[in-house]
Amino acid sequence: MDPIPNIRRPRPLFITVEGIDGAGKSSQLAALRQALEAAGHTVVATREPGGTPLAESLRALFLHQPMDALTEALLVFAARRDHLATVIEPALAQGHTVLCDRFTDATFAYQGGGRRFDLAVLQTLEAWVQNGRQPDLTLWFDLDPALAARRRQAAREADRLEQETLDFFDRVRAGYLARAQAAPGRIVRVEAGQALADVQRDALAALQHYLQARGALA
Numbered sequence: 001m002d003p004i005p006n007i008r009r010p011r012p013l014f015i016t017v018e019g020i021d022g023a024g025k026s027s028q029l030a031a032l033r034q035a036l037e038a039a040g041h042t043v044v045a046t047r048e049p050g051g052t053p054l055a056e057s058l059r060a061l062f063l064h065q066p067m068d069a070l071t072e073a074l075l076v077f078a079a080r081r082d083h084l085a086t087v088i089e090p091a092l093a094q095g096h097t098v099l100c101d102r103f104t105d106a107t108f109a110y111q112g113g114g115r116r117f118d119l120a121v122l123q124t125l126e127a128w129v130q131n132g133r134q135p136d137l138t139l140w141f142d143l144d145p146a147l148a149a150r151r152r153q154a155a156r157e158a159d160r161l162e163q164e165t166l167d168f169f170d171r172v173r174a175g176y177l178a179r180a181q182a183a184p185g186r187i188v189r190v191e192a193g194q195a196l197a198d199v200q201r202d203a204l205a206a207l208q209h210y211l212q213a214r215g216a217l218a
């Protein structure tokens with residue numbers, strides 16, 4: 001008889017990070033990944049829109065071509081469909097934890113909040129595309145839009161979305177707040193206006209709290 005491998009892998013998780021552009025979520029991904037690996041998870045790190053060759057092509061169009069709000073919503077959900085079918089679901093089925101930079105909360109915040117697009121249509125698309133799949137945990141890096149704009153200006157050239165007004169980002173932020181209020185057990189707000197190390201401390205604490213509460217440690 002083959003020996004049974006003495007490895008206890010924790011239950012795979014689907015974890016997402018969210019926030020307005022410049023909130024600092026990408027800066028926290030490496031530390032989150034390390035913490036998950038230290039807890040026994042094998043991690044697939046990915047992003048939206050993107051994460052597959054097709055979805056990365058859609059991302060390039062999305063970030064640079066002018067389009068209306070419905071087209072935006074259809075493109076991000078088309079990208080999401082391919083990403084779920086070819087990366088996220090297979091990874092979870094193989095026992096890997098998926099750490100994803102943005103997911104559907106971004107659609108409700110940007111297209112729903114920012115563009116004021118019909119939330120009922122987004123809910124219909126979500127149901128069609130996701131087949132019930134939702135993140136287990138979402139860390140929402142929340143930052144004042146004026147401060148986020150200053151951080152972005154110091155860091156990079158603005159893409160199509162990042163050229164939007166402060167009013168737009170106020171609505172995106174309000175969209176995230178509404179999502180967090182509707183799903184308080186899933187979405188955890190992290191105060192992103194602090195120094196990088198303090199944001200990291202709070203994000204890791206929220207992750208550890210979740211892992212302990214769900215028994216998701218190795």
Ligand SMILES: Nc1ncnc2c1ncn2[C@@H]1O[C@H](COP(=O)(O)OP(=O)(O)O)[C@@H](O)[C@H]1O
Nearest residue numbers: 021022023024025026027151155194195196199
């Ligand atoms: N807590 C922080 N304090 C100051 N600057 C930060 C902080 N977090 C990130 N930054 C900087 O702000 C810019 C945007 O951060 P980034 O992680 O790319 O944000 P996002 O992925 O949310 O758009 C980068 O130049 C980054 O170094």
Ligand SMILES: Cc1cn([C@H]2C[C@H](O)[C@@H](COP(=O)(O)OP(=O)(O)O)O2)c(=O)[nH]c1=O
Nearest residue numbers: 021048049076102103106107110111161162
């Ligand atoms: C996933 C998603 C992203 N977006 C937007 C948010 C961002 O402005 C942009 C790309 O996100 P992001 O990868 O965070 O950009 P960057 O690498 O420049 O930090 O796409 C939507 O509008 N709807 C969505 O559903």
